Amino acid sequence: MNALLEVDALRVFYRKVEGLHRASLRVEEGSVVTVIGPNGAGKTTLLGAIMGLLPSSGAVRYAGAELAGVPTEARVARGLCLVPERRELFGELSVEDNLRLGAFQRVRHGERDAMRDLAAIYARFPRLEERRAQLAGTLSGGERQMLALGRALMAKPRLLMLDEPSLGLAPRVVRDIYHIIADLKRAGVSILLVEQNARAALQVADRGYVLETGQITLEGSAAELAANPRVIESYLGLAARSAGA
Amino acid sequence: MNLDTVLWLVQDGISNGAIYALLALALLLVFAVTRVIFVPQGEFIAYAALSLTMLQAGQLPGTVYVLVGGGLLAAAYEIAAALRARAGARLPRVLAFYVLLPAAIAVLAWWAAPRKFDLWVQALIVLGLVVPLGPILYRIAYQPLANASVVVLFIVSMAVHYALTGLGLLFFGGEGLRSAAFSDAQFKLGVVNVTAQSVLVVLASVLVMLALWLFFTRSLYGKALRATAVNRVGARLVGIPAELSGSLSFLLAAFIGAVSGVLVAPIATIYYDTGFLIGLKGFVGAILGGMASYPLAALGALAVGLLESFSSFWASAFKETIVFTAIIPVLVWRSLTSRHVEDEEE
Numbered sequence: 001m002n003a004l005l006e007v008d009a010l011r012v013f014y015r016k017v018e019g020l021h022r023a024s025l026r027v028e029e030g031s032v033v034t035v036i037g038p039n040g041a042g043k044t045t046l047l048g049a050i051m052g053l054l055p056s057s058g059a060v061r062y063a064g065a066e067l068a069g070v071p072t073e074a075r076v077a078r079g080l081c082l083v084p085e086r087r088e089l090f091g092e093l094s095v096e097d098n099l100r101l102g103a104f105q106r107v108r109h110g111e112r113d114a115m116r117d118l119a120a121i122y123a124r125f126p127r128l129e130e131r132r133a134q135l136a137g138t139l140s141g142g143e144r145q146m147l148a149l150g151r152a153l154m155a156k157p158r159l160l161m162l163d164e165p166s167l168g169l170a171p172r173v174v175r176d177i178y179h180i181i182a183d184l185k186r187a188g189v190s191i192l193l194v195e196q197n198a199r200a201a202l203q204v205a206d207r208g209y210v211l212e213t214g215q216i217t218l219e220g221s222a223a224e225l226a227a228n229p230r231v232i233e234s235y236l237g238l239a240a241r242s243a244g245a
Numbered sequence: 246m247n248l249d250t251v252l253w254l255v256q257d258g259i260s261n262g263a264i265y266a267l268l269a270l271a272l273l274l275v276f277a278v279t280r281v282i283f284v285p286q287g288e289f290i291a292y293a294a295l296s297l298t299m300l301q302a303g304q305l306p307g308t309v310y311v312l313v314g315g316g317l318l319a320a321a322y323e324i325a326a327a328l329r330a331r332a333g334a335r336l337p338r339v340l341a342f343y344v345l346l347p348a349a350i351a352v353l354a355w356w357a358a359p360r361k362f363d364l365w366v367q368a369l370i371v372l373g374l375v376v377p378l379g380p381i382l383y384r385i386a387y388q389p390l391a392n393a394s395v396v397v398l399f400i401v402s403m404a405v406h407y408a409l410t411g412l413g414l415l416f417f418g419g420e421g422l423r424s425a426a427f428s429d430a431q432f433k434l435g436v437v438n439v440t441a442q443s444v445l446v447v448l449a450s451v452l453v454m455l456a457l458w459l460f461f462t463r464s465l466y467g468k469a470l471r472a473t474a475v476n477r478v479g480a481r482l483v484g485i486p487a488e489l490s491g492s493l494s495f496l497l498a499a500f501i502g503a504v505s506g507v508l509v510a511p512i513a514t515i516y517y518d519t520g521f522l523i524g525l526k527g528f529v530g531a532i533l534g535g536m537a538s539y540p541l542a543a544l545g546a547l548a549v550g551l552l553e554s555f556s557s558f559w560a561s562a563f564k565e566t567i568v569f570t571a572i573i574p575v576l577v578w579r580s581l582t583s584r585h586v587e588d589e590e591e
Contacts, residue, residue: 053481069330076484088479090472097468105484107465151483 003061004029004159004190005050005080010058012042012049020045021214022058027159027192032185034193034201034222036235037211043194044085046211047161050192051075051082062159077105079158085167087148091137095128098136098147102154114154121150124180142173149180160184161192166200178204198235202226210235252437254554260443260512262550263450264505266543268527269534270457271501273542277474278494280395281387284402287524288409289502291517293375294510295413298422300367305358307416308374309351311409316347316377319384343381350374364427368507375506379499380492387495388488406521413517421519424510446508453504454543457497470494522565526553532572535579 005027012020020042027033037043049056052072060067062080090098099121103114122129125146136147145165152160166174181204185191195201202208208225210218225231268286275283296306320343327335350373357370386405430441461467473480473490530546549568556567
């Protein structure tokens with residue numbers, strides 16, 4: 001398999017942001033890779049740097065090209081999309097306008113029928129269709145996450161990066177979101193999933209990395225990580241306790 | 246003070262207020278999208294009004310030099326940036342927009358000036374001369390500092406304002422000019438004489454506002470501007486380039502300024518530095534409207550127009566004082582009721 005994304009010795013050292021010290025990882029085309037780790041380990045920083053939102057040093061290669069100096073919007077145009085932890089929706093615009101803007105790059109590059117994908121998004125998230133005329137700012141937490149996902153999907157991502165997609169959501173909604181992630185994987189979208197919810201993440205992922213205080217401390221297949229005593233101890237704590245009981 | 250006078254003052258107030266409302270919208274738009282407090286907004290008005298008057302006199306307006314010179318400077322920035330990023334493919338578009346387009350409009354103005362075309366044609370030429378100045382100014386003065394704080398951007402605005410007024414003095418001279426009216430017709434509405442010119446001002450303002458409203462609610466680019474205004478990070482994540490929205494908001498601001506300038510040219514004597522005061526009144530309107538909502542800003546600007554017209558009747562020496570004093574209670578009220586928002590850091 002080909003590496004779609006290769007991050008090599010990435011460093012971010014930037015004012016208030018948690019630093020990142022020479023982090024390296026790979027995402028193969030069509031696979032789901034997860035990065036787990038505690039709060040403040042630099043997971044969001046990692047995604048921000050890959051997206052070009054934060055200045056960084058080191059190499060980020062995506063689809064065979066070095067991304068240094070490529071602005072965020074050009075990365076989006078190449079199919080590199082981020083669903084951020086804070087969702088970053090356009091609260092004063094309608095749900096449908098949020099989705100339409102998701103396809104902004106495609107329309108700008110002359111793709112005339114980009115808006116046809118709205119139907120597919122609504123088929124995936126019927127709730128969003130019910131609320132299409134409502135302002136995004138009035139949605140519930142789960143709906144906001146669905147809208148953020150839908151907006152990213154409107155950009156036709158080749159590599160979708162999700163930052164804590166289950167954070168603050170009800171268990172039922174988390175299950176829905178993970179169903180969708182599995183669906184997207186079957187549809188051939190590569191996914192880089194950053195999670196504190198290690199159990200859910202390792203279930204859906206092919207490979208995983210553990211990021212602690214800005215450094216990758218462990219890596220391996222999802223099954224290997226799930227069986228690793230240190231991972232069980234620190235991130236699957238509940239499972240370890242119940243297994244021991 | 247009889248009813249006639251009141252109605253006459255209201256008419257005057259509304260037609261001035263309509264122009265202030267346009268300017269208030271432009272200021273609000275530019276601020277929301279780029280965080281620039283756009284002091285030089287008024288310069289577009291003065292440049293447009295004076296260019297129109299000069300075209301009527303059969304002279305080539307000095308705006309062409311500002312346009313071509315500014316375009317070349319902006320192109321230089323772009324070329325340097327493109328070379329650094331090794332993105333030579335961008336160059337044809339850069340040259341077309343910043344060099345060829347201004348040059349073509351300049352040649353058109355030079356050819357049309359001695360021929361003294363109809364006022365409407367001249368107004369179109371003026372729009373062609375002034376509107377491209379918006380994106381050019383953004384490229385030269387603001388885009389390189391896009392991540393600077395509001396205060397830094399404000400200081401840049403002051404500098405741009407002084408530069409443009411200075412150039413205005415150089416190219417238009419210190420004399421006040423007034424253009425011919427689009428129509429000298431008057432008609433009676435009840436007891437009051439309504440001039441066709443003031444009807445035109447109000448109609449044109451309403452039309453421009455309607456067009457802006459359609460642009461912001463119907464077109465993807467209009468929505469992209471609103472999206473940038475509500476959430477800058479979100480806008481980057483869907484791939485809306487900050488330079489594009491900045492440039493577009495300045496284009497709209499220049500368009501609004503140019504239309505306002507064409508509209509006021511026949512009703513007021515315009516000097517090279519008059520624009521500042523007119524723009525400032527639009528700003529007062531925007532503040533009265535809370536610097537947040539477009540309809541409130543338009544209403545606030547209308548109130549400024551009426552206040553100005555009545556105070557010029559009662560206490561003409563104090564009319565500016567009264568208008569600018571009106572913001573103090575609003576500011577006090579706002580600072581008491583609204584949460585203090587820290588200047589955003591990026």
